[in-house]
Amino acid sequence: MTRISFDGRVAIVTGAGGGLGRAHALDLAARGAKVVVNDLGGSIAGDGGGGAMADQVAKEITSAGGQAVANYDSVATPEGGKAIVQTALDAFGTVDILINNAGNIRNAPFTDLTPEAIEALLAVHVKGAFYVTQPAFAVMRDKGYGRIVFTSSAAGIFGSPEQANYAAAKGAVLGLANVVALEGAPHGIKVNTILPAAVSRMIENMNLETLAGVPTTPAHNEPEMITAMASYLASEENPYSHEAFSIARGRYARVFIGVTGGHHVPADAPIATADDVAAHIDTVRDQAGYHVPGSLVEEFALIP
Template sequence: MTLSFDGKVAIITGAGGGLGRSHALELARRGAYVVVNDLGGSVDGVGGDDSAAQKVVDEIKAAGGEAVANHDSVATPEGGKAIVQTALDTWDKVDIVINNAGILRDTSFAKMTPEQLNPVLDVHLKGAFYVTQPAFVQMKEQGFGRIVNTASGAGIFGNFGQTNYGAAKMGLVGFTNVLAQEGAKYNIKANAIAPVAATRMTEGLLGPLADKLGPEYITPVAVYLAHESCEVTGEIYSCGGGRVARIFVGVTPGIVDDELSVEMMGERLAEIRAEDGYEIPTSMNEEMGIAIKAMS
């Protein structure tokens, strides 16, 4: 069965190229009305160019779809509100938010400056907050919403030279987890993707693999997670080159000892780290329940 988005309104940030453009084109092809947001800046977040978003809008309209361009920055509360207001002014609602906007300012941790740290946090992490919050309010009122956040293996697993980017991306995992809980009773689902893709931000890093890692392999995952039939929430999906896998945080059985000491930590560390019998809590309270059960 073809999954349709007829009548759904989607906001996609950073949609002037790469993954965001691919997501926008596919959603529009399936009937969604799309707000194509892009500041049009460079990879490191400098400058701006209104034509980036407009070109994608023109592509969508040429194919018979409906879209509107937005050039506000996600990195401020005012910009986030303006992006959502564009959707409300044009189509009176917001059903889907895909937080995709991003920049890179890589360097080793010892050399990182505030000028390399703050803008990356502002765009990736705070930008998702600023865009999603006004949309989330609207989603609660209408009793429906789908949120897809773009995380990264650089945050979940680590990557040299990207403490700023990695911290922001792992922050989005926590953001996703809490949104999944707060949105549950309003039929708002929130999930994250961790893409492996060849885009403007990753060119030069992937070598010959780049040809197999186009955005077209990421978009099916993001678009499915944005569909009303998707029932999973609070999950992370690694995707790239046709491969899709779930990433999760688990808790080992560990140990319980009333006489726990510094020395015992060293002596029983292998037992604490052993992965057999791990559990996957879906909330802090559930993890606390696992701990209480073990202690009792």
């Protein structure tokens, strides 16, 4: 088995001061990457708390003989995103890999979610992913190579009670990744999304009611389990793009959104009514023979 190497590569990992991001940064560096360790520090709510967390991880890397610089900017502003990418350019001359990992959480029942709790999550997960990826993508496009990993969540794709703000933000991340993947394809930029589940301070602070029904049998929940997929997707060995992968409880699996064959009203038939939809709803919902379109164009091309 060939050992995946990041020799000569420059990586940015956002939110790398702890949890999954720290594990990603350590592995990339141990495999030869020069790493920008970004984290604004602070609580799980996403309040800035200073540079200590990013400094600590950068120090862990350099103490082990690797190369890293810390960056404390917030991903959530255009200026912060540019500064994070500029840190990579100043320290290491380029950007080959971006892992969008920074995140915050503020759970509450749907009607209790405050405007602040909604805005704060959209700011970090969604705007943060935009503002760091835009300048990084420009560098990758100009050099004709790049690997971008976005971090979504099962909560965002499948739903999770009392996490409407988090789920909306994480769902948006997948939508963003799909377009960046399509635009990156002609430039050698592979873009994929992970849906992790691992022990971190974020999970430890979740309302346990939210996780009711999750099996409690022993399973791999280490951050490094997530890193294994993130590093693979960030590597030159990865030929895949525009895909999403769930890593949970020791299981690695592809996640995709499909469309059923559906019920088709030919152009020369009368326009459908609500009664027609009711008459055909079983066919509309029938999952047998579904398709997984690679774009809006591919979806429309499926329709006779």
